[in-house]
Amino acid sequence: MSKELEYLSKRVVARKLSRRHFMGRAAALGLTATGASTMLSSAVYAQGPVKGGTIRVGVPGGSTTDSLDPATTTNQTGTMINRFWGEPLVELAPEGGLENRLAEEVSASADAKVWTFKIRSGVNFSNGKPLTADDVLATMERHAGEDTKSGALGIMRGIKNMRAEGDKFIVELDTANADLPYLMTDYHLMIQPNGGKDDPAAAIGTGPYILKEVDMGVRFVVEKNPDYWGDLGHADTVEVVVINDNTARMAAIQSGQLDMVGRVPPRTAGLVARAPNINVHSTPGPGHYVFIAHCNTAPFDNNDLRLALKYGMDREEMLEKILFGYGSIGNDTPINSSYPLFTEMEQRTYDPDKAKFHFEKSGHEGPILLRTSDNSFPGAPDASALYQQSLAKAGIDLEIKREPNDGYWSEVWNAKPFSTSYWSGRPTQDQMYSTAYLSTADWNDTRFFNDQFDQMLLAARAELDETKRAQIYGDMGALVHDEGGLICPMFNDFIDCTTNRLAGWVDNHKGHDLMNFYAPMKMWVAG
Amino acid sequence: MPLFLKLLVQRIALGLLLLLLVSMLIFWGTNILPGDVAQSILGQSATPEALANIRAELGLNEPALSRYFDWLGGLVQGDLGTALTSGKDIASSLGSRLKNTLFLAFWAAVIAVPLAIFLGLLAVRYRERWPDKLISAVTLASISVPEFLIGYILMYFVGVKLGWAPTVSMIHDGLSLGQKLNAIALPVAVLTMVVLAHMMRMTRAAILNVMQSAYIETAELKGLTMFTIIWRHALPNSIAPIVNVVMINLAYLVVGVVVVEVVFTYPGMGQYLVDHVSKRDVPVVQACGLIFAAVYIVLNMVADIVSILANPRLRHPK
Numbered sequence: 001m002s003k004e005l006e007y008l009s010k011r012v013v014a015r016k017l018s019r020r021h022f023m024g025r026a027a028a029l030g031l032t033a034t035g036a037s038t039m040l041s042s043a044v045y046a047q048g049p050v051k052g053g054t055i056r057v058g059v060p061g062g063s064t065t066d067s068l069d070p071a072t073t074t075n076q077t078g079t080m081i082n083r084f085w086g087e088p089l090v091e092l093a094p095e096g097g098l099e100n101r102l103a104e105e106v107s108a109s110a111d112a113k114v115w116t117f118k119i120r121s122g123v124n125f126s127n128g129k130p131l132t133a134d135d136v137l138a139t140m141e142r143h144a145g146e147d148t149k150s151g152a153l154g155i156m157r158g159i160k161n162m163r164a165e166g167d168k169f170i171v172e173l174d175t176a177n178a179d180l181p182y183l184m185t186d187y188h189l190m191i192q193p194n195g196g197k198d199d200p201a202a203a204i205g206t207g208p209y210i211l212k213e214v215d216m217g218v219r220f221v222v223e224k225n226p227d228y229w230g231d232l233g234h235a236d237t238v239e240v241v242v243i244n245d246n247t248a249r250m251a252a253i254q255s256g257q258l259d260m261v262g263r264v265p266p267r268t269a270g271l272v273a274r275a276p277n278i279n280v281h282s283t284p285g286p287g288h289y290v291f292i293a294h295c296n297t298a299p300f301d302n303n304d305l306r307l308a309l310k311y312g313m314d315r316e317e318m319l320e321k322i323l324f325g326y327g328s329i330g331n332d333t334p335i336n337s338s339y340p341l342f343t344e345m346e347q348r349t350y351d352p353d354k355a356k357f358h359f360e361k362s363g364h365e366g367p368i369l370l371r372t373s374d375n376s377f378p379g380a381p382d383a384s385a386l387y388q389q390s391l392a393k394a395g396i397d398l399e400i401k402r403e404p405n406d407g408y409w410s411e412v413w414n415a416k417p418f419s420t421s422y423w424s425g426r427p428t429q430d431q432m433y434s435t436a437y438l439s440t441a442d443w444n445d446t447r448f449f450n451d452q453f454d455q456m457l458l459a460a461r462a463e464l465d466e467t468k469r470a471q472i473y474g475d476m477g478a479l480v481h482d483e484g485g486l487i488c489p490m491f492n493d494f495i496d497c498t499t500n501r502l503a504g505w506v507d508n509h510k511g512h513d514l515m516n517f518y519a520p521m522k523m524w525v526a527g
Numbered sequence: 528m529p530l531f532l533k534l535l536v537q538r539i540a541l542g543l544l545l546l547l548l549v550s551m552l553i554f555w556g557t558n559i560l561p562g563d564v565a566q567s568i569l570g571q572s573a574t575p576e577a578l579a580n581i582r583a584e585l586g587l588n589e590p591a592l593s594r595y596f597d598w599l600g601g602l603v604q605g606d607l608g609t610a611l612t613s614g615k616d617i618a619s620s621l622g623s624r625l626k627n628t629l630f631l632a633f634w635a636a637v638i639a640v641p642l643a644i645f646l647g648l649l650a651v652r653y654r655e656r657w658p659d660k661l662i663s664a665v666t667l668a669s670i671s672v673p674e675f676l677i678g679y680i681l682m683y684f685v686g687v688k689l690g691w692a693p694t695v696s697m698i699h700d701g702l703s704l705g706q707k708l709n710a711i712a713l714p715v716a717v718l719t720m721v722v723l724a725h726m727m728r729m730t731r732a733a734i735l736n737v738m739q740s741a742y743i744e745t746a747e748l749k750g751l752t753m754f755t756i757i758w759r760h761a762l763p764n765s766i767a768p769i770v771n772v773v774m775i776n777l778a779y780l781v782v783g784v785v786v787v788e789v790v791f792t793y794p795g796m797g798q799y800l801v802d803h804v805s806k807r808d809v810p811v812v813q814a815c816g817l818i819f820a821a822v823y824i825v826l827n828m829v830a831d832i833v834s835i836l837a838n839p840r841l842r843h844p845k
Contacts, residue, residue, distance in 0.1 A: 058695075064620075064802040065612035149580045201614075216613060217802055218794040219697055241697055243792045247679055251694040252792075254687045258695075406805065410566040442575065 049504060053525030055235040058249050058261040059514070062242030064217035069200040070190040071143060071150035076262065077217075077242050079187045080517040084222045084238070085126065086190030086205030089117050089136065089169075090181050092427055092516060094509045096340055098181055101230075102131065102191050102206060103169075112176040112464055117169040117184075123229045125193045127204045133164035138195025140169075143188060152188035154435070154442060176462030178469070179430045208233030208521055217242050234504070234524035250497075253278060259502050260523070262514045264495040265378065266324040272497060282326050283494040283508055283515075286338045286425020286432070289322070289330075289377040291370070291387065293485040294447040297417040303483055304362035310348060310487050312355035314390040318489040321386060322379040326495055330488030333477040334423060334432050338491075338510070341429055341466065343474035345481060355394035367397040370419065371412050375405040377422040383489070384420060414445045421445065427511070429473045433457050437480060446485030453479050501525060531835070538831070542824040546817055550602075553816040554595050557809045563587060564611045564807040585611050598810060602817075608810045610803070617814050621799070625818065627698060628788075628795035631711055632780035635718035639780075640773055643723050647730025647769075648757055654735065663731075666724035674721045678790040681713050696791040714791045718784065722776040729772040733765035740764075767834035774830035782819040 062077030070082050089103040100106065105118040123131040142148060144156035161172040171180065190205055203211045208230065209222035220240040224233055241258065243249040246265045250272060252258045264272065264280065273280040293300035293309065300306060315329040328336065331347055372384045381402055388398040403412050403419075413421050426432040435441055438457055439449045453476055460472040480486060494513035498505055503526040509515040515522055565581040582588055589597075601608050607617040646666070650659040669677065686694035692712040702710065737743065738761055746756045785797030792798075796815060803811040 063806070064799050065610065065806045065808055067613045146576075147580050149577050149584065151577070153577055213699070213701075215699065215794065217798070219699060241695060241792070243695060245789055245792065248682070248695060248790055248792055251679075251682045251687055255690060255694045257693050406560060407566075 049234045049524045050526065051234055051524070052236050054237040054239060055260065055502065055520050055523065055525060056239045056241065056258045057514075057520050058241050058243045058252050058258040060242070060244045060246075060249065060263050062217045062244070066216045067201050068203045068211075068214065068216075069196070070188050070192070071148065071152070071196075071200060073188055074151060076513065076517065077240070079512070080240065080514070080520070081203075081211075081220055082187055082190050083207065083517050083521070084209040084220075085203045085207040085211055086192065087207050088186070088189050089184045089191065091185050092182075092511045094506050094515070096510050098185070102136070103184075106181050108178075108180075108464075112178045112180075112462060113173050115171045115173070115180050117171075119167050119169060120229070121167060123206050124227055125204055125206055126210050126225055126227075127193060129193050131191065131206055133167055133169045135193055135195060136169040136191055137162055137164040138197055139189065139191050140171075140195070142195040142197055142200070150188055152186050155183045155186055155431070175458060177430070178461060178464050179428045182428045182431060185427060209238060232518070232521045234522075235520070238520045240520070253497050253499060256499070258499075259525075260496070260498045260514070260519060262494075262496050264497050266322075266326040266492075266495060269326060269495045270324065277500045279498050279500070279505070281496045281498065281505055281507065283496070283513070284328060284336075284338055284491070285494050285512065286334075286336060286427075286491070287494070288334060288336070288423055288425065288488050288491045289380070289383065290334075290421050290423060291487040291489070292419060292421055292446050293487070294417040295483075295485040296447040296449065299362070299364045299368070300417055300485060302362045302364065304358040305364050306483075306485060306487075308355045308357075308359035308362060308394070308396060309368075309391070310355075311351045311358065312391040312394045312396055313387060313487055313489050314350040315489045316350070317390070318383055318386060322383045323490055323492055327490045327492040330490050332481045332484065332486055332488050334425070334436065334480070334486065334488065335429055335473070335477055336491045338425070339429050339432075341470040341473050343470055343477070345474070345477055348481070350390060352390075352394035355391070355396065359394065359396050367399040368418065369399045369401060371401045371403050371416050372420040373403045373405050373408045373412070375408055376413065376420040377492075380420040387489075414443060424512070429476075430457070430461050433476060434461075437484070448480070448484050448486075450479060450483065498523065531832075534835070535832070538828050542821075542828065545824060546820055549820040550599070550813055550817055551595075553813055554591075554598075554809060557804070557807060557812050558591055560807060564809070566807075587611075594809075598813060607814045610811050611808045612803070612806050612811075617811055621796075621811075621814055621818070624794065624796045624799045627793065628781060628784065628797070630698075630707070631714060631718070631784065631788075631793060631795060632777070634708065634711060635715045635722070635780050636777055638715060639719040639722050639776070640726065642719070643726035643773075644730050644769065646723070647727045647734065648754075648762070650727070650731045651734045651738065651757055651761075652753055654731075659731075662727065666720075666727050669720035670724035674717055675786050675790050677720055678713070678717045678787060681716060682790075685716075686713060694791070696793040698794065711793070714784075714787050714793055717787055717791075718780060721787075722779060726769070726772050726776055730765075730769050733768045734761045737761045737765045763837070766837045770833045770837070771830045774826040778823045778826045781822045 059077050059080060061075030063075070066078055070086060073079055073082055087101045089101060090098045090106060091101050093099040102120050102123065103117040104120040107116050108114065119131065119133045119136055125131060140156065140162055143150040143152045144159060158173050158175065158177060159171055160174045163170050173180065192205055196202070208225055208228045210225050211220065212223050213219065213221035219242065222238050224236050243252060249261050250264065250268055253261045254272065254275060269280050272278055293306055295301060310332050319325060319327055319329050331345055335342055370384055372380045374381060384400045388400060391398045412419050423436065426435060434457065436443045436445055437448050437453065438444065439454050456472050456476050460469050463469045463472065496514050496519070502523045504523040505519070506515055506522065564585060565578045565587060598608060607621065609616055646662050650662045653659050682694045685691050693710055694713065696710045696714050698707045698710050734757060743756060743760060746760050784795065785801060788795045788797035789801065800812065800815040
């Protein structure tokens with residue numbers, strides 16, 4: 001970050017320069033509006049943070065079987081650990097949009113087919129080697145290669161050609177994609193020296209912390225990277241403890257053993273909030289609980305039957321009884337207001353009469369089989385039972401089959417015609433729709449094959465005018481809402497807890513839980 | 528003592544055979560579970576290419592039988608292999624987990640075994656009177672409550688409300704012995720409560736049985752105090768059944784603590800095994816299963832040998 005901007009932002013904080021003036025100067029220096037305002041808010045913050053101390057974090061998800069190779073990261077513990085030692089090119093900004101990290105500048109050709117990332121200069125890896133565009137190229141190659149096992153393979157597919165030129169990393173695409181930089185925020189795509197090809201699990205990167213103690217699935221200790229280029233990381237040491245048992249995790253923060261825990265069960269959030277030294281933070285996000293029907297499999301290939309199932313869902317009751325109010329109701333699309341180009345649509349409400357009408361019109365008789373398991377989303381069997389009750393009032397008989405947690409993702413989800421599931425959401429509409437609603441998507445878990453929808457998705461992807469894009473996404477949302485196999489009762493909030501020992505929580509941080517997993521780096525020990 | 532040696536050799540050979548059978552059973556069991564290690568690693572984010580790449584890399588395309596014999600061949604040479612999921616050497620990661628589990632089991636045993644036997648003797652001394660009834664009631668109540676519930680109750684009252692002991696038993700090499708003992712205070716308490724009743728009741732029953740004998744009456748007529756009779760004359764003669772029960776409970780402390788380890792986030796074998804079963808990491812499950820089976824077999828063997836040594840009739844057969 002240039003010295004001049006840093007100086008200017010401090011002047012704004014000291015009220016010696018107007019905000020408008022600052023934004024103008026920042027734009028002249030080549031910083032986008034969101035980037036400039038992020039910088040400003042971090043300058044405001046700079047008055048507060050206290051350096052030093054230890055932050056103790058409790059998170060679920062980690063397992064002894066995990067590896068430090070970011071290509072194989074699958075759970076929230078791994079995602080958080082990646083953020084300590086590594087960095088992506090760009091990252092989601094707290095208030096939405098993107099902020100530059102290892103890329104200093106991002107630019108696109110007019111047709112959005114060629115993207116150029118100028119790599120930040122003067123940044124070193126924790127092994128002392130300087131960061132180059134070749135390292136970035138090698139990293140992307142490792143995740144995109146034919147024989148890769150990277151979880152990011154799916155999002156690397158549209159890339160035709162990648163190359164490094166001087167301090168620039170250049171990506172050429174098959175088809176235009178206005179959202180390409182968002183793909184680079186993926187938590188697998190941590191830039192590693194020579195792309196991690198030599199030692200993928202070495203955990204050497206440019207991040208604000210360095211791993212000191214590693215016991216996979218148990219405990220991690222990280223210490224501040226003294227040579228870190230940016231302003232992340234206030235505590236000297238962060239200790240991350242993996243606690244998968246909900247009750248144990250909550251007891252640990254209540255007894256003062258931890259300062260911060262993620263994934264607070266909605267059931268206990270209200271109780272924990274009563275403790276004077278604990279703050280419960282609820283953050284709306286793109287994650288949603290779903291009931292998914294295959295649009296190409298009888299009886300769900302009949303749109304009237306799907307509509308009957310949609311009208312037979314009492315969303316308010318679900319939100320109240322399953323999420324205890326920590327969320328918002330869904331509208332049978334995977335998109336909510338957390339997406340940048342969201343447009344409001346008329347809310348579908350519980351209507352047993354309409355459900356009955358469409359059910360009779362569909363001509364289907366007999367019960368409908370729903371498969372569910374505890375791990376498809378928290379409280380899924382209970383939610384299924386509620387659904388059974390609300391459908392019964394419309395004269396529809398729902399039969400519930402409880403499946404084991406083991407093998408649910410391989411045997412039931414995306415395999416059986418009607419089941420419960422969960423989507424964590426994606427940062428953009430394009431990504432969410434391409435991941436699960438495009439005809440050719442691997443995870444088209446509602447078997448939604450609609451040519452018009454596919455064309456609109458590609459058109460929106462190539463469109464750089466945001467108003468037009470929002471319009472197209474609105475129409476696509478309406479298609480899924482009216483014809484799709486997705487029955488979405490609710491979007492869940494992320495619920496996290498911190499104790500009074502810490503300060504610096506940012507409300508409504510975009511991304512995932514715990515301030516997109518940056519809370520241990522953005523918060524500080526208040527004393 | 529050639530008879531004793533023969534017995535020992537026989538027992539060890541049988542034990543090894545049992546271990547082989549156990550390994551087959553585990554291998555077969557993990558193979559019939561739905562999904563394989565590649566699917567478990569990738570979870571919901573599995574794509575066909577990534578699945579195929581992982582399967583090829585881990586050699587999962589080999590037939591099951593040849594994978595089993597590969598593994599067995601390695602084992603015979605003392606090589607437990609590497610974990611499929613993380614690629615780490617099983618022996619070294621298992622070693623530190625086993626050490627932790629044994630540490631927890633050791634301290635639980637150090638407290639539970641003498642306490643159980645002492646309470647058993649006390650119950651005999653005051654049998655059918657209030658101390659006997661109180662001891663029985665308390666220990667039977669604690670064995671009847673599921674151990675995770677005892678764990679949560681202690682966690683809430685002792686850990687959260689009173690703040691006497693940590694609720695997360697996170698131990699690592701950087702801690703001193705005192706700190707480690709503090710960290711495991713709650714799980715040790717839970718384990719003690721869980722195994723106490725069985726050993727205590729057995730001690731009580733075995734000694735009461737002996738107390739009917741004529742020589743106890745003689746001892747009483749000699750004018751010995753009740754406690755001396757129990758301690759010097761009754762206990763040595765009822766040692767065999769007590770040792771048997773103690774050994775079963777020691778084995779339980781090593782292999783049955785999965786739930787307690789999960790509740791208190793203790794980095795022992797239980798958590799390690801559960802993680803690998805859910806990922807279908809067969810070599811690790813095999814290794815853990817073998818160790819658990821070996822613990823059972825060895826402790827039972829010790830129990831048998833001790834009962835033989837303690838019984839002159841078995842020691843000197845006609």
